[in-house]
Amino acid sequence: MSTQAATRGRRLARAEEPEWLVWAWVVLLLVIGLGIKMSVMGRLTRAEESGVVLSYPAGWTWMETTDSTQLLYVADPFASAGFPTGVEVREVALSTVGRNLEQLSDIGLAWSTYHGRELLAYRALSVTPVTVNGREALALRYAYVPAPGQGAQGSGLPVVVQAQDLLFKQGEQLLVVTFAAEATRYAELTATWQAIQSSIQIQ
Amino acid sequence: MTQPVCCVCNVPLEEPAKTFGGRTFCDRHYAKISQNRKAMWTATLVLIIALVLFVLLVSALAPGFATTLTAGGLTLLGVVLALIPAALWLGIFYLQDRAEPEPKGYVLGVFFLGALLARAVGQPLIEEVFQVNVWAGDQFWLKLAAGILIVGTIQEFLKYAAVRYTMFRSPELDELVDGIVYGAAAGLGYATMLNITYVTQTGGVDLGIGATRIAVTALAQASFGGVSGYFLGRAKFAAMGPWWLPGGLSLAIVLNGVVTVALGAISRTGIQVTPLRGLLLAAVVAALTFGVLFSIMRRSWAGDLTPTAQAESSN
DSSP states (O other): OOHHHHHHHHHHHHOSOOHHHHHHHHHHHHHHHHHHHHHHHTOEEEEEETTEEEEEETTOEEOOOOOTTEEEEEEOTTSOSSSOOEEEEEEEEHHHHOSSOOSHHHHHHHHHHHHHHHSEEEEEEEEEEEEETTEEEEEEEEEEEOOBTTTBOTTSOOOOEEEEEEEEEETTEEEEEEEEEEHHHHGGGHHHHHHHHHHOEEO | OOOOBOTTTOOBOOSSOEEETTEEEOHHHHHHTTOOOHHHHHHHHHHHHHHHHHHHHHHHHHHHHHHHOOHHHHHHHHHHHHHHHHHHHHHHHHHHTTSSOOOHHHHHHHHHHHHHHIIIIIHHIIIIISOHHHHSSSOHHHHHHHIIIIIIHHHHHHHHHHHHTTTTTSTTOOSTTHHHHHHHHHHHHHHHHHHHHHHHHTTTOOHHHHHHHHHHHHHHHHHHHHHHHHHHHHHHHSOOOTTHHHHHHHHHHHHHHHHHHHHHHHTEETTEEOHHHHHHHHHHHHHHHHHHHHHHHHHIIIIIHHHHHHHHHHO
């Protein structure tokens, strides 16, 4: 140890109660805490169901459902009091959506009409062709007001939900991956949705 | 050579000045260092016993209130219940503290500062910035890490700051035990704000469970505040070295994190909530914490401090 360092050490030991040490200690503890938070919140869990593989935030939980077309539904239980942020995978027979549906663009149109019948105050916002891990798909972005039983929680004021469906044609089946959240929170979840979308693999 | 001044009241002193722990004191404050403030211990003991009785009483009366009160009435009653622990402690403290009363405005001021810091800084940081509820809910080690590194650190630092940057340099903090008085007041202020927020957010709550939670939070937060207050009190009257305050704050932080996680674990069996177990643990923690502090302080009053001080002063 150098003489200079030893002098510094003795000076520190003689000091009465240097306030910066308390502040530095508190900041250090908070930075470690923030590091743990970021590693946990950024951590993804992999799920595989009926040939569909995707990753979702580790804090999200599997939700029970009675919908027979649903392969997977995971949601963030702490996201919102009105509607849980989540991702859902469904497999629907193309024949239930419409007839003679060959092109993805036709399927998108029919699926949007199908939503219009099912969802309250439904409004399509955009339809975009996309490629997900080499698979062609159609991204349908829309908004609606969920009814009780469609994920809306409690007896509070109705909320507006914004969602995006990724539509994949699988033979005579339509595979739909839906990411939905309260419209007020949708924009801040872009990174989460992109992480989920880039993890989707269909076997 | 600079003229020595009293470290409490800053009055210039004649040589040779009385010293203790590397600090100089005027005659008046030298005599007061190790005085007891019996009212603080009485108020705390009464608080622990009274809060247990308070919970039992509210639990017995709650079914009647639930059927007769509206949601607004329940919320109002919940807010009144949230104020009871602080009112009890402050009331008993002032009634008992007649010999040389601590200025009412200062203790009350630190109490309100604790509450204000909780509302304006502490809970927004914990809930909005660190979002502890979102990511630290399901695993024990994660809960413990978040409880210590984030919740405990923020809560205990704010209580520490409420005393350190107000009363610490004031001549009114003139006895060793005063650090504990102001620390506990800041802790109760923080607890009261947590309880009011809880009651208003849950719209009145189940009064029995709500009263238990109010009592548990008050006992726990006052105990943690008392710990850092003790370390602050010692640091005012003796040069304890650079690691004393970070060490004391760390002890309060770890206690906060561990006890909060233990309270959460003990109050639940599977999906069943058993809040009375939490109350028992909080009462034991408060009794142990203040018991240990009392024992340390008693050694001071028994003479550990004064002969040393006299020896130092005679050298």
